[in-house]
Amino acid sequence: MSNRARIDAVQKAASRSIRTFSRPQDAQGRPLRVSSLFGSRTFNSERMRDRVPPEVFAKWVETVEHGRKLDRPVADAIAHAVKEWALEQGVSHFCHWFHPMTGSTAEKHDSFLWFDKDGRPIEKFTGSMLLQSEPDASSFPSGGMRSTFEARGYTAWDPTSPMFIMESPTGRTLCIPSAFLGYHGQALDEKAPLLRSMEALSRSATRLLTALGESTHRVTVTVGPEQEYFLVDRAYAGLRPDLVIAGRSLLGARPPKGQMLEDHYFGSIPVRVQAFMEEVELELHLLGVSAKTRHNEVAPCQFELAPIYAEANLAADHNQLVMQTMRKVAMRHDFMLLLHEKPFAFVNGSGKHINWSLQDSRGENLLDPGKNPQENLRFLTFLAATLLGVYRHAAVLRASIASHGNDFRLGANEAPPAIMSVFLGDFLSRICDGIASGDVSTLDAGQAMIELGINRLPAIAKDNTDRNRTSPFAFTGNKFEFRAVGSSASISFPTTCLNAAVADGIDQIHAWVSEAGGGTAAVMAAVRRALQESTPVRFDGNGYGAEWVIEAERRGLPHARNTPAALAALATDAASDLFKRHGVFSHEELHSRFEVRVEQYNKKVEIEADVLKDIVDVSVLPITIAELAEARAHADVGPAAARRFHELGLRVEAVDAARQALDVALRGVGEGSEAERAAAFCAHVVPALLALREACDATEAMVNDNRWPLPRYREMLFLS
16 A cells, blocks of 8 residues: 555545436437336336236235235245246346344345256246245344254245345346244344334224224335435545445544535535436336435445335335445446445434335324314324334334444534434424323313314424424424434344334324223323323433433433443333233244344444554654654754654654554453353443544655555545
């Protein structure tokens, strides 16, 4: 690594041409509308209806809407239809595409090639091949549920998520969205628990709606995850081992300019970046992913993509496709995509805001204030149930978004604090306070709404609800925004935990209503009781303020300041009881999530330590020592030269001391349990990494520019 390579990278990044690409066209050579090409690579419900017999389609609809099992003749008919469609599209292979506990996706490709009884080659795809596959279960994280010699695992088709075609430069593959289960039925993935949590919440919400006098056969969890990310030119990334291996810069001096002028947010999108965005959107639209919004984010080189909401398990699949597609397309445009929560110090990190709501089988949003007392009673009931669930299970929700990367972001000036609280805004807070105080407890639902001034609450309450970016869980009109999720995370586990927590709140309100004999008076009493209990979790103020930490402690809210402390909540009886009660996780399955996440934390810290040690040993120290030797040769030129020689000597000593301290911290981690090691990594290694970084950053500011080999912040953030 040399300065010449860095200068070449700067010149290459500055002279990049804008990549162009071909858009699908109609017969007259005009670009197709998005509505015409959207989902063309998916075997969606329209294609299913067109290609299978009506009775098969009806059975599939029953499976999707009511969870009925598909019998073998139906599966065979669907398999034949999707095979013929895929072959028409030039597909040669298929795979069960699933979400193991790595946080990303996995796939094993099988060819359609088969041989008939006479040995002639044919294409074959049966119902059994569609419904199930058998990848090696021992090679994925299991948290102790599977041993190395226990290799058998199964992927099972999720018929609620459309099959799709992934395209490579030389071929196409049919992807079958699937759950991943162990030989004894344990969930080894992120999707199976998510589907269970959706079913649990649907059961609870449907039962409560019946108590409210409404009829629905299903309640759907809808999710819209906003995705933040950074783009860095590949020429720079290739010279930064920390970006390549750890996903974030482990050192780098503060640039003269960061985000202080606030000129990047919603600014004009750089032409080269917009070309990237447009190709990403095309790829996603072909896959049926609704890429809706694009814009510059706050930090330089930071951007955001947001979809239209979808059913939670489909949204989880789509978000994985968003991340996968952005990585692939970024390479074509000579960018490196950074999804780490804090890839650069001194500027904002990246999150993934999950917009979460509930919808009944008639398509009505249960968190949408209505036009009459009955609709508003329903709204207040589900609002209160959500608040109660979040309050009672705040520690679990905090654990659901815990990661080493998110530790650098939570509580910083761009992200909510590590204290779970709910923002409602002045208008809704006043309503909740009025109900909780008992001022309207003697009135029926209609009179209570009039008394509170919400008998004509608008169907869209956006003008009555401000936004609070310091809140981890904010009501934003007709949905909640779970803002604390990290940008690199799968949305499945946080959504699973949120679903279970809210289902628990709903069940509690239903129990209170049932105990009181039912009726609107009983509902209002249960809502009041839920709002009274959950009052501590409601906070509309500045979540960044130091006074909120003190106030939250006074209220009894949990405050896990780092990942090891947060993950401990998953190992409690309270968490185990919650998930077992709703059939989401067995005790064994939940413990596996705890073990996997703790181990991931440890490995990521250890990787960062190894990468930074390597950079210091092969670059920072040798170059600084060479700079010191040169300064020594000129130390007698004058006072400035003498000071430079002296200061460089101090810098070498500081870097060397911090480097040795990191080794000491690593040796102190020991050989205990993963949880014990995580506590040691957090307490000793992470601070040692920060201290070594600070020493390196101070050194970078002194080393001659024609010698420093690593692309600097000012280049990566402003010369892409």
